[in-house]
Amino acid sequence: MFISFEGLDGSGKTTQAQLLAETLRSHGRDVLFLREPGGTEISERIREILLDKKHLHMTQISEILLFSAARAQLISEVIRPALEKNCFVICDRYADSTTAYQGFGRGLNLETVRAINAAATGGLWPEKTIFLDVPISELISRREKSGLPLDRMESGGLEFFERIRQGYLHLCKEEPRRIVRIDGMRSVDALRQEIWSVLASTFTS
Numbered sequence: 001m002f003i004s005f006e007g008l009d010g011s012g013k014t015t016q017a018q019l020l021a022e023t024l025r026s027h028g029r030d031v032l033f034l035r036e037p038g039g040t041e042i043s044e045r046i047r048e049i050l051l052d053k054k055h056l057h058m059t060q061i062s063e064i065l066l067f068s069a070a071r072a073q074l075i076s077e078v079i080r081p082a083l084e085k086n087c088f089v090i091c092d093r094y095a096d097s098t099t100a101y102q103g104f105g106r107g108l109n110l111e112t113v114r115a116i117n118a119a120a121t122g123g124l125w126p127e128k129t130i131f132l133d134v135p136i137s138e139l140i141s142r143r144e145k146s147g148l149p150l151d152r153m154e155s156g157g158l159e160f161f162e163r164i165r166q167g168y169l170h171l172c173k174e175e176p177r178r179i180v181r182i183d184g185m186r187s188v189d190a191l192r193q194e195i196w197s198v199l200a201s202t203f204t205s
């Protein structure tokens with residue numbers, strides 16, 4: 001089974017994706033936890049290029065092709081082989097990030113984004129996607145508390161992130177059976193429980 005987590009930077013996806021992986025392991029399941037971009041030698045090298053603030057001049061088409069190249073490599077080397085062994089694959093971001101960030105955020109033509117996603121994924125999509133929805137004001141406050149510097153993608157500005165959030169909401173409406181919006185303004189434990197109950201029916205069906 002393939003499950004992805006989506007949301008804006010700092011929305012708590014990684015925390016929840018890791019908790020889900022731990023819970024599934026405690027139920028005796030084989031689980032592979034991955035983050036995008038990354039997860040193979042080639043994909044990790046592409047990640048460094050994409051997040052490096054030295055590369056502020058990267059063109060939008062280079063950006064989408066690099067995210068997609070990292071994904072194609074991860075699917076071929078890691079995700080498909082794991083799914084063939086009946087492993088649970090939990091991915092912190094997947095191709096919905098490309099639609100939200102490069103399509104809605106950067107403003108690339110959505111048909112072009114769709115075609116690139118189709119080529120990179122070869123039609124492989126998660127059974128369920130959890131979208132953790134958190135207001136941008138809360139994300140800014142979490143980021144300030146963390147004291148961490150912004151990477152290249154995080155330097156896009158407030159309007160960029162508002163467009164991305166609208167993109168995710170659009171995707172939730174377009175694919176309501178796959179993508180589940182969860183209000184991320186709750187405690188880590190309350191979210192963990194809600195996500196588990198949302199996914200429980202998927203695990204047993």
Ligand code: T5A
Pocket residue numbers: 007008009010011012013014015016035036037067068092093094095097098099101102142146153154184185186187188191
């Ligand atoms: N990108 C990626 C694209 O543009 N296109 C693509 O196709 C893909 C795949 C990746 C960047 O690349 C972009 C999106 C990104 O900008 P990244 O470094 O991998 O960047 O970072 P993110 O995926 O954005 O993840 P982050 O690690 O920054 O944030 P998360 O995973 O959303 O959040 P998390 O769990 O690390 O939590 C963030 C902070 O909030 C706290 C945590 O303790 C942590 O400090 N927190 C909570 N606080 C209050 N309440 C809760 N419920 C909380 N849950 C967590």
